[in-house]
Amino acid sequence: MRDPRNAATGLLVLLPFALGAALAPWLLGWIAVAPNRLLSARIAPLGATGPVAIAWTAYHAALIALPLAAWRPARAWMAEAVGVLAALALLAVVGLGASAAVPPGGLARAAPAAGAWVALLLLFLAISTGAALRGATPALPLLAVLGGAVLLGVSGLLDPLSIMREALGRGEELRQALAEHVILSFSALLLALALSIPLSALSISRHGLEAGFLSVASGLQVIPAIALFGLLIVPLAALGAAFPALREMGLGGVGPAPAVIGITAYLLLPLARGLLAGFRVAPPALVEAALGQGLSPRQILWQLRVPLGAGVVLGALRLAAVQAVGLATLAALVGGGGLGAIVLQGVGQLAADLILLGVLPVLALSLAVDAGIALLSRRLAPEE
Numbered sequence: 001m002r003d004p005r006n007a008a009t010g011l012l013v014l015l016p017f018a019l020g021a022a023l024a025p026w027l028l029g030w031i032a033v034a035p036n037r038l039l040s041a042r043i044a045p046l047g048a049t050g051p052v053a054i055a056w057t058a059y060h061a062a063l064i065a066l067p068l069a070a071w072r073p074a075r076a077w078m079a080e081a082v083g084v085l086a087a088l089a090l091l092a093v094v095g096l097g098a099s100a101a102v103p104p105g106g107l108a109r110a111a112p113a114a115g116a117w118v119a120l121l122l123l124f125l126a127i128s129t130g131a132a133l134r135g136a137t138p139a140l141p142l143l144a145v146l147g148g149a150v151l152l153g154v155s156g157l158l159d160p161l162s163i164m165r166e167a168l169g170r171g172e173e174l175r176q177a178l179a180e181h182v183i184l185s186f187s188a189l190l191l192a193l194a195l196s197i198p199l200s201a202l203s204i205s206r207h208g209l210e211a212g213f214l215s216v217a218s219g220l221q222v223i224p225a226i227a228l229f230g231l232l233i234v235p236l237a238a239l240g241a242a243f244p245a246l247r248e249m250g251l252g253g254v255g256p257a258p259a260v261i262g263i264t265a266y267l268l269l270p271l272a273r274g275l276l277a278g279f280r281v282a283p284p285a286l287v288e289a290a291l292g293q294g295l296s297p298r299q300i301l302w303q304l305r306v307p308l309g310a311g312v313v314l315g316a317l318r319l320a321a322v323q324a325v326g327l328a329t330l331a332a333l334v335g336g337g338g339l340g341a342i343v344l345q346g347v348g349q350l351a352a353d354l355i356l357l358g359v360l361p362v363l364a365l366s367l368a369v370d371a372g373i374a375l376l377s378r379r380l381a382p383e384e
Contacts, residue, residue, distance in 0.1 A: 223265075
């Protein structure tokens with residue numbers, strides 16, 4: 001049975017989120033409509049159609065159930081599930097309201113108003129809090145919200161929203177940017193692992209090498225990302241000019257090369273600290289016994305240190321992978337492509353919907369990576 005005191009705590013913690021999510025759209029607006037893309041949007045009435053009424057009734061019912069779900073014994077996940085349903089119902093209200101407020105075929109553009117954004121943020125916080133109360137990661141339920149939003153978009157329910165218009169008009173560009181973003185993130189993570197794993201393994205018994213490695217990684221960490229990418233332009237351009245073969249392979253002052261190298265530099269410190277901590281989980285007495293049995297340092301590493309420290313190592317990998325996805329957004333600053341290019345276009349045009357079109361896939365990728373590695377960590381290191 002679940003401790004009643006924990007249930008009461010869950011109720012008290014989730015109740016303010018539910019109340020705020022219920023009031024924010026009515027106080028700050030559900031939808032905002034602009035005559036065209038160049039003019040500012042203004043709050044518009046939600047509309048009194050039947051589908052809109054059904055959607056906002058479902059939304060408020062889910063908000064009532066959200067704090068009450070904390071009382072369910074042995075079902076601590078229920079609060080998160082109700083939060084996901086509430087978020088999807090909110091998106092349905094916004095989509096249906098925009099459809100009623102914007103005539104089809106016109107230049108008018110609709111978007112969620114400030115109240116809807118505040119409510120969605122509060123629901124995200126409620127879902128994260130529900131996950132924290134049961135000691136889990138919020139990545140899976142938040143990813144479920146984004147997946148449900150995609151399904152609502154595919155169904156056409158969100159078509160009147162300006163972000164969906166941008167997505168439909170830039171489908172090929174969005175797919176290419178997403179593929180570039182995945183390649184940039186994965187390449188930087190692989191390169192960082194290729195550097196940090198052997199150096200961390202060698203540093204276990206070499207304190208001088210460990211101090212030097214961590215000092216370099218820490219020094220790189222304090223350099224601002226934009227500055228580091230800029231500092232890489234000149235030496236990489238000179239290297240590409242001196243060696244044409246490298247230039248033909250894509251190495252140059254601008255493009256993916258400086259972006260991958262810059263992201264790799266920021267991943268070294270979290271990977272190095274996590275790997276060293278994981279390798280040292282094995283008790284010294286056990287390591288001494290393994291040496292006495294005739295095992296080589298390499299055998300001890302892979303047969304003893306890695307299995308015992310798998311949870312810590314995977315935690316470091318999880319942090320670095322999510323960080324790589326986020327940092328890849330900055331690759332557009334040096335011509336590296338990725339979803340950051342769409343974000344920069346939106347900033348240049350002062351188009352919030354275009355900015356969100358680039359930001360939301362980054363968020364989805366981060367959550368997917370976090371949830372995937374967290375699941376792998378539970379499978380391989382259930383004791384953690």
